[in-house]
Amino acid sequence: MDFGFLFHNIIELTITGLALGAIYALVALGYTMVYGVLQLINFAHSEVFMYGTFAVAWVVVFFHGTTSATQSLGSSLGILGAALVAAMVLSAAIALLLERVAYRPLIKKGAPKLIALISAIGASFSLAEIMGLRDKIAGWVGLQDDLSAYVSKARDLYSSPIDVQPQNLFPVGNYQVTDVDLLVIGAALAMMVALDQFVRRTRFGRGIRAVAQDPESAALMGVNSTRVVQLTFLIGGLMAGVAATLYMIRIGSTRQNAGFILGVKAFTAAVLGGIGNLRGALIGGLLLGVVENYGSAVFGSQWKDVVAFVLLVLILLVRPSGLLGEALGKARA
Amino acid sequence: MIRSTLVRALAVTAALGLSVTACGTTNNGTTSGSKSTAGAACGKNLAFLGAETGDAGALGLNMVGGIKLALDEYNKKHSSCKIGLKEFDSQGSPDKAPALATQVVNDSSIIGLVGPGFSGESLATGKTFFEAGLPSISPSATNVTITQQGWTTWHRVIGNDDAQGKADATYLTSTGGAKKVYVVDDAQDYSKGLATVVKTALGASAAGSDEIQVGQTDMSAVVTKVKSSGADAVFYGGYYTEAGLLVKQLRQAGWKGTFMSGDGAEDPAFVKAAGASAANGAVLSAPAAPAPADFNSKYKAVNSADAGLYSTQAYDAANIFLGALDAGKSTPEDINKFIGSYTGTGASGPISFDAKGDVTATTIYAYMVKNGALDTANPTPIK
Numbered sequence: 001m002d003f004g005f006l007f008h009n010i011i012e013l014t015i016t017g018l019a020l021g022a023i024y025a026l027v028a029l030g031y032t033m034v035y036g037v038l039q040l041i042n043f044a045h046s047e048v049f050m051y052g053t054f055a056v057a058w059v060v061v062f063f064h065g066t067t068s069a070t071q072s073l074g075s076s077l078g079i080l081g082a083a084l085v086a087a088m089v090l091s092a093a094i095a096l097l098l099e100r101v102a103y104r105p106l107i108k109k110g111a112p113k114l115i116a117l118i119s120a121i122g123a124s125f126s127l128a129e130i131m132g133l134r135d136k137i138a139g140w141v142g143l144q145d146d147l148s149a150y151v152s153k154a155r156d157l158y159s160s161p162i163d164v165q166p167q168n169l170f171p172v173g174n175y176q177v178t179d180v181d182l183l184v185i186g187a188a189l190a191m192m193v194a195l196d197q198f199v200r201r202t203r204f205g206r207g208i209r210a211v212a213q214d215p216e217s218a219a220l221m222g223v224n225s226t227r228v229v230q231l232t233f234l235i236g237g238l239m240a241g242v243a244a245t246l247y248m249i250r251i252g253s254t255r256q257n258a259g260f261i262l263g264v265k266a267f268t269a270a271v272l273g274g275i276g277n278l279r280g281a282l283i284g285g286l287l288l289g290v291v292e293n294y295g296s297a298v299f300g301s302q303w304k305d306v307v308a309f310v311l312l313v314l315i316l317l318v319r320p321s322g323l324l325g326e327a328l329g330k331a332r333a
Numbered sequence: 334m335i336r337s338t339l340v341r342a343l344a345v346t347a348a349l350g351l352s353v354t355a356c357g358t359t360n361n362g363t364t365s366g367s368k369s370t371a372g373a374a375c376g377k378n379l380a381f382l383g384a385e386t387g388d389a390g391a392l393g394l395n396m397v398g399g400i401k402l403a404l405d406e407y408n409k410k411h412s413s414c415k416i417g418l419k420e421f422d423s424q425g426s427p428d429k430a431p432a433l434a435t436q437v438v439n440d441s442s443i444i445g446l447v448g449p450g451f452s453g454e455s456l457a458t459g460k461t462f463f464e465a466g467l468p469s470i471s472p473s474a475t476n477v478t479i480t481q482q483g484w485t486t487w488h489r490v491i492g493n494d495d496a497q498g499k500a501d502a503t504y505l506t507s508t509g510g511a512k513k514v515y516v517v518d519d520a521q522d523y524s525k526g527l528a529t530v531v532k533t534a535l536g537a538s539a540a541g542s543d544e545i546q547v548g549q550t551d552m553s554a555v556v557t558k559v560k561s562s563g564a565d566a567v568f569y570g571g572y573y574t575e576a577g578l579l580v581k582q583l584r585q586a587g588w589k590g591t592f593m594s595g596d597g598a599e600d601p602a603f604v605k606a607a608g609a610s611a612a613n614g615a616v617l618s619a620p621a622a623p624a625p626a627d628f629n630s631k632y633k634a635v636n637s638a639d640a641g642l643y644s645t646q647a648y649d650a651a652n653i654f655l656g657a658l659d660a661g662k663s664t665p666e667d668i669n670k671f672i673g674s675y676t677g678t679g680a681s682g683p684i685s686f687d688a689k690g691d692v693t694a695t696t697i698y699a700y701m702v703k704n705g706a707l708d709t710a711n712p713t714p715i716k
Contacts, residue, residue: 005561008561009561013554016553016556017553019553020551068608068610068705070609155386155390156390156391156602157388157574157602157605159605163581163608163609163610165585165610168587176587180585250551251550251551252581253574253577253578253606257548258550261548261549293554293557296554296555297554297557300543300544301543301544301545301554301555302520302545302546
């Protein structure tokens with residue numbers, strides 16, 4: 001147990017942990033919003049994120065080609081901007097598709113929540129495997145040669161050819177904060193604030209809170225619950241698209257099962273912060289990222305997940321509704 | 334009433350039918366339909382068990398390519414008595430391999446196994462194959478403990494991690510000039526085995542160690558540990574995906590030391606995972622020499638892809654089995670004895686086996702990544 005190492009490097013571990021946690025937080029938003037409105041755990045949200053990461057990689061390959069290049073963040077802004085838009089669009093599209101195909105028929109029939117959960121798990125596997133079989137699917141329409149840069153070796157690691165090299169900006173203690181760190185943390189905070197304002201101040205946001213609080217009364221008050229559910233999934237998808245772009249800037253590679261582990265961690269973060277609570281998703285995500293890093297530092301990287309889940313259990317023992325507890329429906333105007 | 338019973342009966346039959354076909358194996362290659370009674374092993378199959386998909390799937394595909402080349406050459410010379418190949422994709426996982434091993438030993442058309450590909454799956458399935466008496470030659474499983482289990486049917490045509498780890502430690506400290514080496518591994522049998530040998534051989538030069546998980550993508554804690562330890566070299570025991578992501582994040586953090594890994598990372602996919610500029614300067618060792626000059630063109634003609642690490646080893650392993658068939662051996666015991674007494678030179682170098690199944694001569698080569706590509710033609714042998 002190396003506490004000395006932890007204290008000596010605490011600033012570096014905290015900042016890199018916050019950067020990791022920011023990505024968890026953005027994905028956790030999707031889980032927490034859908035749970036708040038539908039009381040449904042959307043297990044397929046991890047695949048919504050994964051499709052976003054592929055959209056980023058594909059856009060980079062489309063504009064840049066497949067030659068490997070290392071660039072600073074500043075010089076990649078154009079292509080990354082296009083990638084961000086593509087990721088948000090694709091993630092949102094997958095989220096809406098999920099809602100339409102996997103959940104709406106069950107909700108309309110009043111099926112038990114357990115059935116919707118099973119449908120979510122099935123959708124998660126199907127989406128992941130469809131990405132893993134994209135070379136065969138391209139083969140059905142005869143496009144596997146034209147699209148080979150996008151679909152070949154479908155089960156291998158798929159890397160974005162542009163490597164974003166972080167530039168050091170300013171030192172905090174003995175750690176040089178980089179532009180990528182600032183971008184990731186800043187973007188997550190900005191998205192969170194924007195979403196929080198949306199839910200609190202706009203008419204759509206009021207609709208979401210109304211359906212979260214009581215779907216029948218909301219319907220009586222003229223809120224179209226189908227539209228609200230679609231909007232919830234859409235927002236979750238957009239957030240996942242942003243998370244996917246930030247993930248690809250930091251890590252640079254993805255594969256069809258990249259969503260799985262990250263989805264489990266993000267769901268944990270959502271529960272940690274209080275499922276159904278937007279600010280809880282942010283706190284939970286950032287806290288989880290930092291705790292994972294501290295756990296790796298003190299016990300060794302193989303204990304990282306153990307530390308994270310033990311923390312979850314301890315917090316739930318003390319506060320069963322999570323850190324912030326309060327649900328989406330009870331957010332004050 | 335009758336209709337619903339009929340529907341139920343049909344559903345059960347369909348489900349049973351589907352599950353029976355699902356238990357079937359993938360069959361690639363030609364198998365002769367007629368069974369010859371003259372004792373020759375015509376229409377039999379070699380089996381391959383290893384990773385064709387997954388984190389390290391590129392390595393398994395190299396091996397399958399080598400086997401297919403050997404079979405193609407053999408079947409051209411014996412067009413009336415062809416041998417086929419049955420592939421079993423374990424994804425490199427010791428959890429999935431045992432069930433596949435049971436399928437292999439229950440298939441009476443399989444006369445020998447080229448594989449298992451990786452050390453974890455070899456340890457998980459060795460007993461099954463030994464008890465069934467099925468001879469196997471692995472082109473790539475390098476963990477030392479496999480040949481210490483007493484499985485007389487298990488052989489490998491590649492040097493083991495004892496040799497590789499010691500050579501790697503020597504390379505880092507003498508040629509690489511490193512004073513402090515940080516060792517990381519991913520806790521799998523092969524990775525831990527190799528990393529432990531390296532750490533022991535480094536002795537006082539080992540600056541610390543850490544263990545990551547397979548599938549982990551964020552290595553920021555390990556990067557912090559490496560930087561903080563003042564290490565000027567890192568040795569990674571594991572496969573190319575995590576190796577590439579680790580070196581990429583080390584370089585992004587501004588670490589300038591030497592990055593070295595073993596044969597699990599010696600693949601062009603390492604460069605793709607790391608990005609060209611992070612991968613440059615990396616040293617990847619392997620107990621395998623570059624393939625002979627004409628091997629790649631012959632390989633490409635059969636497989637439409639370039640040969641890679643373990644292609645020559647798998648080719649030689651398959652040829653040893655085919656040589657046993659040529660010499661008239663057809664029972665597992667005879668084939669196993671043939672392997673034990675085999676001496677020859679294959680595409681991967683001179684081959685003969687000791688009593689435990691290890692190959693007797695082994696040289697470790699250091700492959701460099703230069704100018705954004707892995708140089709597979711000019712490695713340096715490590716003395």
